[in-house]
Amino acid sequence: MRSPRATDPDPRDAFAELFRSTRSDLLRYLLRRTTDAEEAADLLAETYATAWRKLEAIPAGDQARLWLFGVARNLLLRSARRQRVADALVDRLAGELRAAGPPAPSDDRALRLRTALAELTERDREILTLSAWEGLAPREIAKVMRTSPNAVRIRLHRARKQLGSRLSATPAADLAAPRDADPAWRTRAPVIDS
């Protein structure tokens, strides 16, 4: 994957290639962390619009995908405090996502997992899910979260244990939908400039 550069004769082609090769990963990342398709679609558009404005900052190669995860993460952290800007194209994408059906599993174990995840700190939750859902290695997670790979390894190990102990401590009758009930799901960590 070649990253676009502002000095390219026409950076639109390279940007379009970057968009095509990363959009599914970014869309999944956002769907996993938002409450509805509109919000995910809106944040996806905002992520790439930010990237388009900051072409000079996009790193080369596969690092571009990690950089986009970082931008999306920052927008997610801010999204609770911003008003959604209505846009016909974003609405169309949200409509298609809704029509495709909500993929989130809603059985007892999934609810139990969401409850336990919501009890972790935002950083621990993000490290765990970047590893399990996005399939990122500690070194890649470190780039998204701007920390050291060693710190990620230690936190990942600790977060797995914490999640495990919370899962075993969560009674089945005490299940709630934490992402809807607890806005802190996305807003505990400080905002980092992208």
Added chain:
Amino acid sequence: MNVDDLLTECDPAPAGTLTAAGIDEALDAVGRAIVDSPRPARRRRRGLARSRRMILVAAVLALAAGGVTAARTLFIPTHTGTYVPKGMAVGGGPGEILRTDGTNFHRIAIALSADIPFPAGYIGWRDAVIANEISDQPWHKVPSGQLRGGYAQAAICAWILDWRAAMRRGDASRASHDVAVLAGALKWPAVTAWDPHPSMSVPGDSGTTHPSEFGWAIPYIATVRGGNLPRLDRLLADDSFDAAFWESDPDFAAWIDRQPNRVRNSPRAFLRYLSTHERG
């Protein structure tokens, strides 16, 4: 059930979803709208102009001081003379803070690793540690203890993989040498400066425990010393204790870059790579 397996099973947006043609078309439309929107004009940065002026001033001063070439005025020293305060080293490594964008960073980094042995055939791993540290430090600074710790981690991985390769091809002499080196690895100064007492279990938050900086190596080294090759492969397959061997291997990095898009760094991919790239 394993926590990672449960997370994977309950992935809200698993691979294979979002494949409807309508989603692709809607995404295409969003992408087109973004690249058709105007980008802000590039502004001249005051900081950049100022730094250029500073370089010119430095060059003039250097020439006036005795014929030093202008090129040498652009030299960025790696050493900063600033040290990580005692008690703050855990998680970031101890020692002098070095500039990874320093002109002589590579030479100094190689010199810093001189006492850390690597097995024959792993010569490229030293450069890989340097490249990783440079790319990992957005502020271009790394404590020397962290750099040496990075070398030690890579070296321990290298000796373990060398033992694995020696065992698989029946080279008892080399395997024995690898075991001897690994037996003392957790006493290397590069290890003890950062992690004086490597442990599998140090207290963390909320009553939990986790391995210390080099604690991950303890079960791997014990497995090698016990001569248990199948167990080593199980540890590698599970990436037990987040050892992340593949991160140290520049040949694996090159191999994974040649794989189709969906192949990502993972313990399984690394084992697949090892099965077709025996060393020794």
